[in-house]
Amino acid sequence: MTKITRFAPSPTGNLHIGGVRTALFNYVYAKQNNGKFLIRIEDTDAERSTREFEENIINGLKVLDIVSDETPIRQSERFNEYQEKTNEIINSGKAYYCECSKDRLDEIRSLQQQQGLKPQYDGKCRDLNLEKSENTVLRLKTPQEGASIFNDLIRGEVIFQNNELDDLILVRSDGSPTYHLCCVIDDRLQDITTVIRGEDHLSNTARQIHIQEAFGYPRLEYAHLPLVLGQNKKRLSKRDSVSSVHDYFDQGYLPTSIINMLARLGWSGGDKEIFSIDDLIKDFRIQEVQKGGAIFEPAKLDWINTNHLAALNFDKFKSKILPFLEKFKIDITSKNNSDDILQAMRTSQSTLFGIASDLRPYFHSIDSYDEKAVKKFLLNSKATLEYVQRKLQAIETWDEPSIDGVLSASQLALDLPIPKLNQPIRIAMTGSTKSPSLGLTLSLFEKDEVIKRISAALKYLSENS
RNA sequence: GUCCCGUUCGUCUAGAGGCCUAGGACACCUGGUUUUCAUCCAGGCAACAGGGGUUCGACUCCCCUACGGGAUGCCA
Numbered sequence: 001m002t003k004i005t006r007f008a009p010s011p012t013g014n015l016h017i018g019g020v021r022t023a024l025f026n027y028v029y030a031k032q033n034n035g036k037f038l039i040r041i042e043d044t045d046a047e048r049s050t051r052e053f054e055e056n057i058i059n060g061l062k063v064l065d066i067v068s069d070e071t072p073i074r075q076s077e078r079f080n081e082y083q084e085k086t087n088e089i090i091n092s093g094k095a096y097y098c099e100c101s102k103d104r105l106d107e108i109r110s111l112q113q114q115q116g117l118k119p120q121y122d123g124k125c126r127d128l129n130l131e132k133s134e135n136t137v138l139r140l141k142t143p144q145e146g147a148s149i150f151n152d153l154i155r156g157e158v159i160f161q162n163n164e165l166d167d168l169i170l171v172r173s174d175g176s177p178t179y180h181l182c183c184v185i186d187d188r189l190q191d192i193t194t195v196i197r198g199e200d201h202l203s204n205t206a207r208q209i210h211i212q213e214a215f216g217y218p219r220l221e222y223a224h225l226p227l228v229l230g231q232n233k234k235r236l237s238k239r240d241s242v243s244s245v246h247d248y249f250d251q252g253y254l255p256t257s258i259i260n261m262l263a264r265l266g267w268s269g270g271d272k273e274i275f276s277i278d279d280l281i282k283d284f285r286i287q288e289v290q291k292g293g294a295i296f297e298p299a300k301l302d303w304i305n306t307n308h309l310a311a312l313n314f315d316k317f318k319s320k321i322l323p324f325l326e327k328f329k330i331d332i333t334s335k336n337n338s339d340d341i342l343q344a345m346r347t348s349q350s351t352l353f354g355i356a357s358d359l360r361p362y363f364h365s366i367d368s369y370d371e372k373a374v375k376k377f378l379l380n381s382k383a384t385l386e387y388v389q390r391k392l393q394a395i396e397t398w399d400e401p402s403i404d405g406v407l408s409a410s411q412l413a414l415d416l417p418i419p420k421l422n423q424p425i426r427i428a429m430t431g432s433t434k435s436p437s438l439g440l441t442l443s444l445f446e447k448d449e450v451i452k453r454i455s456a457a458l459k460y461l462s463e464n465s
Numbered sequence: 466g467u468c469c470c471g472u473u474c475g476u477c478u479a480g481a482g483g484c485c486u487a488g489g490a491c492a493c494c495u496g497g498u499u500u501u502c503a504u505c506c507a508g509g510c511a512a513c514a515g516g517g518g519u520u521c522g523a524c525u526c527c528c529c530u531a532c533g534g535g536a537u538g539c540c541a
Contacts, residue, residue, distance in 0.1 A: 183541085199471090264477065271489045273477095290477090293470095436503085
């Protein structure tokens with residue numbers, strides 16, 4: 001059967017990791033069933049919704065290749081539809097106007113809580129047949145007996161006693177429709193078959209079923225995803241340091257890595273750890289997702305990103321790292337062996353940002369040396385640097401084998417442990433003790449540049465010892 | 466408080482009554498490769514929340530407790 005799913009964010013914050021996962025599972029489920037994936041902007045909260053957030057969300061998903069099969073609709077632009085449906089439900093007698101003030105509502109709630117009861121509207125206006133006025137809200141006449149039962153693809157049968165749910169508000173006193181109303185109407189109007197959303201909506205499902213029944217709409221298929229938790233075991237929220245997926249993009253995580261990580265969070269298809277969205281469409285089963293919340297661990301993302309980065313062919317890698325090089329003002333056209341440098345350095349770190357950062361010494365002059373490295377290796381290495389500089393200077397064919405030859409000959413001649421010889425040179429060239437093998441590292445520079453940097457290190461030594 | 470949902474190594478998970486001496490992955494630790502770093506390879510540490518049942522047998526089924534999360538809005 002063809003499935004139609006939707007991702008229905010409210011644009012009251014940036015697209016965060018949890019939202020991406022919901023969107024992803026909706027997308028994958030639709031694609032597995034020859035269906036459609038839709039994005040619907042639930043911006044009925046005029047106070048908090050912004051176009052900036054809306055763009056952040058849609059663009060973020062686009063980068064991840066999660067694209068709506070139809071132009072996303074905005075609930076704030078569909079008030080006519082809701083109005084029409086609202087009239088329908090009023091005429092059917094399944095909703096009523098309520099004039100209770102917020103103060104009274106607050107009062108009964110705290111009273112109920114004191115008595116150990118579930119706080120809920122007491123139905124004072126339910127049978128008063130009030131007319132609409134400035135201060136009235138429209139409430140649904142929720143069945144007071146019986147239970148609402150639905151089958152959740154992940155959890156199985158879920159039961160809510162109807163007396164646990166109060167008469168929820170469908171239309172606010174300012175005339176605007178609420179989330180629950182719009183959601184049910186749009187799901188119907190868009191022929192949604194399957195609702196995949198966060199666990200925080202579990203009790204909303206019972207409420208929405210009541211609205212569906214008031215309208216005579218058919219039941220939908222539901223799957224409530226466990227929440228993505230932060231290190232504190234609480235759900236990831238906007239308060240967490242890294243909340244927007246865009247932050248992950250900026251740090252140089254590949255979109256494919258983020259998808260991989262999120263899918264693996266709460267689901268596993270055997271022992272396979274590294275996979276693409278196409279693999280997911282092939283292997284993912286919504287029924288297999290874990291029921292408990294999952295803590296998101298950044299270290300695993302690093303490892304996944306390392307793998308996805310390694311799987312890129314060179315041209316692809318190059319195009320991916322380009323924007324990050326720009327951040328460090330690295331111009332790869334400034335050198336004719338840029339590709340060799342990139343190739344040598346592409347595994348240096350687990351993110352594109354990190355790699356780009358490590359690339360700096362190969363394109364810019366060094367402005368400082370790593371302090372620890374200086375103390376451990378550079379100090380007292382004057383004679384070594386001078387000797388090797390002289391030997392390197394004498395090389396006629398500047399390539400890796402010749403350089404390696406000079407380095408090992410020097411090591412023999414000076415009778416030094418290898419690090420004592422190599423590290424000072426490495427520091428002179430890159431500012432730190434980390435780089436590819438020294439012969440390769442040196443061959444990535446022009447001979448003159450190597451001589452110059454060793455001179456600079458010697459100058460530094462004479463000034464600092 | 467009340468209702469709902471959940472609970473296997475630090476983390477993500479495998480496990481659908483005997484295949485479990487509980488498997489894999491990340492992280493961590495130890496070696497090896499690499500002249501450093503990263504990569505790679507080998508090995509190691511480490512979990513069924515607790516208590517009752519049911520059963521010849523329970524990580525797997527049932528109940529209770531504990532703990533965690535969610536909901537309880539004229540937010541979505």
